[in-house]
Amino acid sequence: MPVLRARGIGKAFGGSRALDSVDLDVPAGRVLGLIGQNGAGKSTLISIMAGVLAPDAGAIEVDGEPIVLSSPATALAHGIVAVYQELSLVPELTVAENLFLGLEPSSGPWLRRVVMRRRAREILARLGADSVAVDAKVRTLPVVQQQLVEIGKALARDARLLILDEPSAVLGRGELDRLCALVDRLRDAGIAIIYITHRLDEVVRLADDVAVMRDGHCVLHRQMAGLSRHDLIEAMLGRRLAMFEPTPASRGGRPVLEVSGLQLPGSSSDGVSFDVGAGEIVGVAGLTGSGRSRLLRALAGLEPVAEGRVTVDGAEVRLGAARRSMSRGFVLVPEDRKRFGLVLERSTTDNLTLSVLSRYSSRGVQRRGRLARVAAGLVAQLGIKVVDTGASVQSLSGGNQQKVVLGRCLATEPRVLLLDEPLRGVDVGAKAEILEIVKSVAARGAAVIAVSSEFEDLVALTDRIMIMRDGDIVGELNGDDVDEGSALAAATGGLS
Amino acid sequence: MTHAAVERRFDPLLDRMRWAVGEGYAVWFVVLGLAAYATLNSDGFLTSKNIENYLGQVPVLVIASIGMLIAVLAGGIDLSVGAVAKLSAVLISGIADGDFGKFVVAVSLAYLIGVTVGAVNALIIVRFRIEPFIVTLGMFSILEGLVLAYTVRGRGSVPASVVTWAYEAVGPFPYVFLVTLGIVVLTTLWIRSARFALRLIAFGGDREVTRRAGISSTPIVFASMISCSMFAVTAGLALVIRAGVGAPTTGDGLELAAITAIVVGGASLAGGRGRVLGAVGGAVLLTLVDNSLNMMRVSQYNQGLVRGAVIVLAVALFTTRRERAA
Numbered sequence: 154m155p156v157l158r159a160r161g162i163g164k165a166f167g168g169s170r171a172l173d174s175v176d177l178d179v180p181a182g183r184v185l186g187l188i189g190q191n192g193a194g195k196s197t198l199i200s201i202m203a204g205v206l207a208p209d210a211g212a213i214e215v216d217g218e219p220i221v222l223s224s225p226a227t228a229l230a231h232g233i234v235a236v237y238q239e240l241s242l243v244p245e246l247t248v249a250e251n252l253f254l255g256l257e258p259s260s261g262p263w264l265r266r267v268v269m270r271r272r273a274r275e276i277l278a279r280l281g282a283d284s285v286a287v288d289a290k291v292r293t294l295p296v297v298q299q300q301l302v303e304i305g306k307a308l309a310r311d312a313r314l315l316i317l318d319e320p321s322a323v324l325g326r327g328e329l330d331r332l333c334a335l336v337d338r339l340r341d342a343g344i345a346i347i348y349i350t351h352r353l354d355e356v357v358r359l360a361d362d363v364a365v366m367r368d369g370h371c372v373l374h375r376q377m378a379g380l381s382r383h384d385l386i387e388a389m390l391g392r393r394l395a396m397f398e399p400t401p402a403s404r405g406g407r408p409v410l411e412v413s414g415l416q417l418p419g420s421s422s423d424g425v426s427f428d429v430g431a432g433e434i435v436g437v438a439g440l441t442g443s444g445r446s447r448l449l450r451a452l453a454g455l456e457p458v459a460e461g462r463v464t465v466d467g468a469e470v471r472l473g474a475a476r477r478s479m480s481r482g483f484v485l486v487p488e489d490r491k492r493f494g495l496v497l498e499r500s501t502t503d504n505l506t507l508s509v510l511s512r513y514s515s516r517g518v519q520r521r522g523r524l525a526r527v528a529a530g531l532v533a534q535l536g537i538k539v540v541d542t543g544a545s546v547q548s549l550s551g552g553n554q555q556k557v558v559l560g561r562c563l564a565t566e567p568r569v570l571l572l573d574e575p576l577r578g579v580d581v582g583a584k585a586e587i588l589e590i591v592k593s594v595a596a597r598g599a600a601v602i603a604v605s606s607e608f609e610d611l612v613a614l615t616d617r618i619m620i621m622r623d624g625d626i627v628g629e630l631n632g633d634d635v636d637e638g639s640a641l642a643a644a645t646g647g648l649s
Numbered sequence: 650m651t652h653a654a655v656e657r658r659f660d661p662l663l664d665r666m667r668w669a670v671g672e673g674y675a676v677w678f679v680v681l682g683l684a685a686y687a688t689l690n691s692d693g694f695l696t697s698k699n700i701e702n703y704l705g706q707v708p709v710l711v712i713a714s715i716g717m718l719i720a721v722l723a724g725g726i727d728l729s730v731g732a733v734a735k736l737s738a739v740l741i742s743g744i745a746d747g748d749f750g751k752f753v754v755a756v757s758l759a760y761l762i763g764v765t766v767g768a769v770n771a772l773i774i775v776r777f778r779i780e781p782f783i784v785t786l787g788m789f790s791i792l793e794g795l796v797l798a799y800t801v802r803g804r805g806s807v808p809a810s811v812v813t814w815a816y817e818a819v820g821p822f823p824y825v826f827l828v829t830l831g832i833v834v835l836t837t838l839w840i841r842s843a844r845f846a847l848r849l850i851a852f853g854g855d856r857e858v859t860r861r862a863g864i865s866s867t868p869i870v871f872a873s874m875i876s877c878s879m880f881a882v883t884a885g886l887a888l889v890i891r892a893g894v895g896a897p898t899t900g901d902g903l904e905l906a907a908i909t910a911i912v913v914g915g916a917s918l919a920g921g922r923g924r925v926l927g928a929v930g931g932a933v934l935l936t937l938v939d940n941s942l943n944m945m946r947v948s949q950y951n952q953g954l955v956r957g958a959v960i961v962l963a964v965a966l967f968t969t970r971r972e973r974a975a
Contacts, residue, residue: 226863241861243854245921246847254851255862259844266842 154217155180156314156345157202157233162211164197171197174211175371177364179314179345184336186360186377187349189389190580193366195349199316202347203235204228215314232313238322238578240303244292248302249273251291252309276305279342280335297328304335315339316347321355322578324606327440333359351580352607353382367391389581407431409600410452410569415461417447422625424461429569429600434591436615437604444624445604446488449571452602453485454478465568479508482568486558486575488604494558501542501549502528504557509564531560536586552583559590570594572603576610588614673915673927679963680934687941694944700821703940708829708887709734710906710932714914715836716880717907718928722840723873724853724920725774725781730881731903732792733766735895737885739796739804742895746805759882766792767878771871781874789904796897803896807889815890825887832883837925849873854921910935913963934963 155178164172172194179185189195200206202213204222212219215231222228228235242251249270250257258268273287282301291299300320307315317336321329336359340346348359356363356377363380365373365388373388408428416424425448429435437445450456452463454475463470470481487493495504505528506513513523528542535556539549546557555575562570572591576584591614595601605611611618617631669675687694713730720727737759745752766788773784815825840846845868852859852869860866884903889895908918910931916923938959942952 225861229863241855241858243851243858243921245854245917246851250847250851254848254859255864257844257847262844263842264844264847 156216158214158217159202160212160214162198162201162213163209164201164206165209170369172201172208173369175366175369177371177374178362179347180362181313181345182340182343183361184340184346184348184359186356186363187347187366188351188353188356188363188385189366190582193389194369195366196318197369198366199235199318199347199349202228202233202314203316204233205235229310232311233316234307234310234312234314235316236300236303236307236318236320238319240299242291242299242302242306245290247288247290248277248285248294248305249287251302252276252287252305254306256309272309273305276308277301279308279338280305281338296323297331300324300332301335304339312344314345314347316349318349319351319578320348321350321352329355351578353385356385357382365389386581409433409466409598410602411462411464411467412452413462415448415451415463416459417444417451417624418457418459420444420459420624422623425621425624425626427619427626429602431598431600432595433617434595434601434603434615436611436618437602437621438608438611438618439621443621445621446573447624448621449485449573449602449604452478452569453483453571455485479565482566483571484508484562484565484567484569485571486555486562486573488573488577490554490558494561495546495554497547498545500544501532501537501539501546501557504546505531505560505564508561527564531564535560535563535590550580550583552579552587555579555583555587556590559587563590563594567594567599570599570601572601574605575603576605576607576614584610673924674930675966676914676927676930676934676963679966680930680937683934683937683941683959687937687944691941691944691946694941697821699940699944701818701823703936704821704826705816705818705823705891706940707933707936708825709884709900710903710910710936711829711929712832712880712887713884713903713907714910714928714932715833715925716877716884717904718911718914718916718923718925719836719849719880720781720873720877721908721911721916721918721920722853722923723849723869724856725870725873726785726908726918727770727874727877727881728782728785728904729766729770729788729792730877730884730907731900731905732789732796733763733878733881734885734888734900734903735897736762736792736796737882738889738892738895738899739800739897740895741886741889742807742893743800743804745807747808749808749810752808752811756886759885760879763878763882764875767875768871770878771874774874775867775870800897803894806894807892811890812893825891829887833925833929840925845869845872850921852921906935907932909960913960931963935960 157177157179159175159177162172162175162177163170175194175198177198187195187198197206201208202222204225204227207223213222214220215233220227220231222231222233243254246254252273253269258265258272270287277283277285277287280301282298282305285294285298285301291302294302300323304315320332324332333355336346336348348355350356360377362375363373363377363385364371365385367389372391407430409431410429412428413426414424415426416422427435437448439445447456451458451472454472454477458472463472465481465483470478472478491497496507502525506524509527510519510524513520513527531537532539532542537553537556537560539553546554549557559575570591575587575591579587591601591603603611603614605614617629619626620628620630693699713734717727717730740762741752741755741759744755744758770781770784770788773779774781815823817824819827848859848864849869849872852864852866856866885900888899892899911923911928912918912931913934914924914927914929914931916928938956939952942955947955
């Protein structure tokens with residue numbers, strides 16, 4: 154008997170149907186991969202199962218007992234715990250305090266800190282995370298460990314059904330292996346798991362069963378065995394799509410960007426040197442911490458630079474100030490779009506025109522009409538799906554938010570477009586569109602540098618791939634050499 | 650994040666110092682340094698008379714700062730602290746009018762008013778979802794008005810026996826100081842060991858997460874605002890029993906001094922971060938600045954200048970900037 158059985162779940166917001174009679178079974182000790190494009194209804198579905206939203210129709214059973222999930226507290230009481238992409242930890246509290254927040258071991262009004270720490274260590278041991286210090290403040294931990302603490306919170310609450318909402322979105326590749334090992338461990342402990350992701354690799358690797366959502370329907374729900382990645386993509390899109398084909402290597406024209414001996418302070422390397430031609434898209438691969446993001450930030454003027462010479466179209470650029478870099482044609486699409494890419498409270502129009510305000514102002518006064526026209530042009534050009542361009546960008550899906558960031562950058566008419574994880578947290582459909590946009594920017598003669606932890610994204614996007622390790626460029630792949638094995642070998646320092 | 654992790658050095662002494670700075674304890678080094686400087690540059694500073702005098706002055710700001718810390722830890726702020734202290738001082742002196750029996754009644758009344766003010770602040774914050782900053786700013790204005798309606802020049806007096814007690818001391822330690830020390834120890838223990846305190850700090854650190862953990866916010870807002878007001882009443886009491894008369898200028902700017910003290914002591918005004926010992930250190934430092942400037946005979950006009958510079962410097966040196974850690 155499945156831990157959770159949902160039948161005929163329906164939910165409408167206003168006039169639009171978010172979910173239409175969805176059936177779902179999640180047996181104990183199995184991993185259900187839940188996939189679908191943004192807007193397909195995954196979030197609504199898990200919100201209902203976590204007790205955050207009430208369904209309009211349908212029935213939910215836990216262990217065969219019909220129940221009403223009226224609040225997150227009732228879901229918790231039935232052992233259903235959701236771990237969201239935005240981690241719910243209090244950064245200033247310690248690991249142990251976070252694990253037991255709300256159910257602290259105590260006698261009377263007093264905490265029993267010794268018991269709390271001991272039980273925290275037990276939970277971390279069950280997760281195979283003995284290295285995490287229970288007294289460390291969560292703010293001081295790397296994201297990977299924070300995620301372990303978040304999953305630990307679920308164990309502290311005796312979870313029987315664990316919902317993991319895109320757990321891999323914040324992780325690098327090495328860390329992903331550990332996450333997979335952890336999911337396996339939890340499955341073996343008999344916990345039912347719903348694993349939501351955009352990465353088909355992970356579904357293939359982890360899921361015992363799969364459920365594919367499209368337009369509020371569950372279009373495919375069966376065992377994973379016998380299904381290929383193509384079957385899954387087709388089910389998600391509802392049509393066949395030729396994608397992820399490596400682009401024929403377009404020879405870059407005259408160099409737009411020339412970097413020689415660029416060295417970041419505190420880096421032990423001799424500095425990096427490379428050229429990027431007009432119309433060329435260069436990928437940068439490497440493990441987290443290899444210096445790929447720092448390289449982009451340095452070019453964008455966001456990171457101090459110790460030494461090196463950088464020229465754009467033959468003219469030297471002094472790095473170290475974002476304003477100066479931007480005026481010379483650099484623009485960065487940052488990795489964390491919510492923190493550094495968007496002003497979340499402001500509208501789509503405001504965000505799109507943020508970087509070109511001075512261009513469309515006269516004597517310090519914004520020309521609202523012209524700004525609105527610029528924004529409308531970008532919305533149309535990039536195919537941003539937005540109902541009201543005056544509403545806050547928070548309401549947009551991940552893919553559309555990313556297009557807004559991209560649009561803001563394109564408005565500056567960049568010579569060098571810097572992309573840090575441009576396809577992270579973006580669904581398959583939007584991914585293909587973003588690929589097209591970036592390629593069209595390059596086709597107009599700009600130089601593009603893209604960093605990604607997803608090798609297949611790099612292959613789809615770029616003409617050649619540079620590999621970084623410890624702040625150095627240690628290899629380059631192009632044409633037929635491009636394969637993930639050799640990239641990983643170079644990035645990790647060899648296979649030997 | 651990853652770069653910080655890579656570049657982190659493991660020097661034990663440096664790590665201890667970082668810890669002290671991170672927890673807001675580093676302010677105590679500044680206190681020691683300033684005391685040493687004042688000792689060398691004035692004849693009057695390191696005398697038993699001045700030490701006793703200083704230790705008698707310190708409780709007011711220490712107590713007000715602890716109250717402010719509780720409000721700020723819970724993610725709020727209380728700008729009515731000075732006004733509450735002032736109202737308490739004026740009422741206690743006015744009602745007591747030199748009589749001990751009436752003095753006891755007046756003190757009880759002051760605490761009753763303190764609880765009411767805190768509860769009203771909390772009620773408005775919770776019920777109408779208005780920022781604590783605005784709510785308590787309004788309360789500040791109302792209470793200031795009430796004080797001036799009651800008296801313009803100060804009224805009545807604290808009984809002589811109480812004033813005498815307020816200046817008595819064991820060795821160099823005035824009773825008032827020892828009582829304050831007790832309050833510091835008790836609040837430190839409470840914050841460290843009470844389940845409610847943990848939830849209060851968690852709430853200040855992240856409301857949504859705390860709510861999702863099944864912890865309700867209303868009791869936390871009420872408890873923090875009421876405690877803050879009660880500490881403010883206590884600060885007013887400490888002021889008036891040494892001054893003898895409650896004047897409408899008593900406690901002017903106490904709320905800003907308390908906010909400064911806790912920030913110097915490492916608290917974050919965003920909430921969820923701060924230590925009692927840090928806040929106390931901040932209060933001790935600010936009082937020490939005033940005292941040593943007097944002892945070094947710095948003119949009143951220049952005192953403000955020096956005080957401001959010391960505060961900004963202390964905050965710049967000894968508070969960690971969270972954004973830069975990320």
